[in-house]
Amino acid sequence: MMILLVDMDAFFASVEQAHHPHLRGKPVIVCGDPGRRGVVTAASYEARPFGVHAGMRLQEARRLCPQAEYVEGDPAKYVGLSLQLLDLYTRYTPDVEPFSVDEAFVGLGPEVRTLEQAAVIGREIQREIDRRFGLGASIGIGPNKLVAKMASGVEKPRGLTALDPEGFREVFWPRDIQTMWGVGPKLAERMRSLGIKTVGELARAPDHLLKAAFGIIGPQLRECAWGEDDTPLVPYHRGLDAKSMGHEVTLTEDCDDRASLEGTLLRLADQVARRMRGEGYVGRTVTLKLRDHRFVTVLRQRVLPDFTAEAERIYPVALALLHANWNGAAVRLLGVSVSQLARAADAPQRELFAGEDRSQRLREALDRVRDRLGEASVVPLGTLVHRRRLAHVPFGTLSSRALAPAKRDAGRNARPSPRARVRANRARDPGEVPP
Ligand SMILES: [Mg+2]
Numbered sequence: 001m002m003i004l005l006v007d008m009d010a011f012f013a014s015v016e017q018a019h020h021p022h023l024r025g026k027p028v029i030v031c032g033d034p035g036r037r038g039v040v041t042a043a044s045y046e047a048r049p050f051g052v053h054a055g056m057r058l059q060e061a062r063r064l065c066p067q068a069e070y071v072e073g074d075p076a077k078y079v080g081l082s083l084q085l086l087d088l089y090t091r092y093t094p095d096v097e098p099f100s101v102d103e104a105f106v107g108l109g110p111e112v113r114t115l116e117q118a119a120v121i122g123r124e125i126q127r128e129i130d131r132r133f134g135l136g137a138s139i140g141i142g143p144n145k146l147v148a149k150m151a152s153g154v155e156k157p158r159g160l161t162a163l164d165p166e167g168f169r170e171v172f173w174p175r176d177i178q179t180m181w182g183v184g185p186k187l188a189e190r191m192r193s194l195g196i197k198t199v200g201e202l203a204r205a206p207d208h209l210l211k212a213a214f215g216i217i218g219p220q221l222r223e224c225a226w227g228e229d230d231t232p233l234v235p236y237h238r239g240l241d242a243k244s245m246g247h248e249v250t251l252t253e254d255c256d257d258r259a260s261l262e263g264t265l266l267r268l269a270d271q272v273a274r275r276m277r278g279e280g281y282v283g284r285t286v287t288l289k290l291r292d293h294r295f296v297t298v299l300r301q302r303v304l305p306d307f308t309a310e311a312e313r314i315y316p317v318a319l320a321l322l323h324a325n326w327n328g329a330a331v332r333l334l335g336v337s338v339s340q341l342a343r344a345a346d347a348p349q350r351e352l353f354a355g356e357d358r359s360q361r362l363r364e365a366l367d368r369v370r371d372r373l374g375e376a377s378v379v380p381l382g383t384l385v386h387r388r389r390l391a392h393v394p395f396g397t398l399s400s401r402a403l404a405p406a407k408r409d410a411g412r413n414a415r416p417s418p419r420a421r422v423r424a425n426r427a428r429d430p431g432e433v434p435p
Contacts, residue, residue, distance in 0.1 A: 173200030246337020289335030
């Protein structure tokens with residue numbers, strides 16, 4: 001299967017430029033609240049030569065590029081666009097997997113056999129995105145997700161890079177080991193200490209060295225360096241779990257990135273809340289389920305002051321439980337459930353959201369869109385909705401780091417062998433959080 005990774009160029013900043021003509025051609029910096037301290041959420045391509053990038057402190061950005069237009073981000077708008085983009089891709093193929101708010105994998109059917117044929121479709125998608133939304137996208141194409149994802153970063157903005165495994169090796173073998181998808185700073189550091197500094201050096205590293213250093217994951221890492229990857233594409237309209245008032249997800253890769261976990265948690269809270277509303281329930285007890293890469297599982301609960309079916313109230317509690325119980329180890333599974341349920345009509349009511357018509361309307365609109373698109377279309381909301389400017393949402397517990405685009409570098413870190421799992425489980429009380 002040929003896979004495309006479509007990655008929007010400077011997404012938030014480009015959306016603002018598309019919607020506000022006076023911003024076009026100028027350095028634009030999207031942030032939480034321009035009047036306050038915070039971080040850069042997105043920087044337009046015009047701002048980047050000044051050294052401004054997402055995640056940078058706003059203060060620093062102002063020093064580097066005082067003449068930029070500082071724009072307060074509008075997450076609801078970006079979410080809406082993100083969903084429209086997914087809609088656009090599904091007109092080409094049903095196999096669309098959202099990867100972040102501005103990236104999606106698009107799997108082409110068996111009739112598309114060559115990189116050239118895939119590139120034709122890629123160009124068409126780029127033209128369509130430009131025509132309909134006035135936005136640029138960069139596309140990577142490859143025989144698997146790994147190659148597609150890494151290829152998408154080769155040429156930006158409005159680039160298109162199609163690589164077969166041979167082309168992949170040509171492009172990436174000379175590059176730094178950290179350009180490998182899934183190799184974050186920690187893993188890269190470990191590899192450098194073994195003398196593996198480039199992707200090519202990883203590809204040619206001896207078996208015994210990789211096994212000794214990384215266990216069973218070692219040989220897999222080397223496969224990645226050869227451009228091989230058999231991770232399946234999971235279209236977002238599948239995999240629904242409609243059988244409980246909780247949702248949990250086994251992450252496609254063990255993940256120790258805080259922002260990604262928070263995003264996933266938000267998606268889960270939102271799914272649970274939406275299901276509760278759909279079935280006419282409210283609830284009071286929020287449970288977080290957390291399983292780490294060693295299969296150590298933690299369940300923690302907290303009781304809410306009132307009954308609710310609102311993600312805006314469930315999520316902060318789940319988040320607080322995550323912060324209190326996560327020790328930084330790579331996470332394998334996350335779950336959120338709500339218990340102590342009552343029929344919404346019978347539950348003690350309180351005017352919690354008086355004056356929140358706008359947020360109510362937005363939530364209902366998003367519910368409708370997602371009812372149509374499927375649960376996983378909420379994925380791109382993950383890292384985003386917690387930036388909503390809802391005054392009543394106690395999101396102050398989020399670190400500024402969570403405002404930066406989620407980095408997915410937790411990646412392919414050690415998934416233990418079955419034997420190692422058994423050992424780990426035996427060694428620990430399953431309810432205990434490792435130190
Ligand atoms: Mg992007």
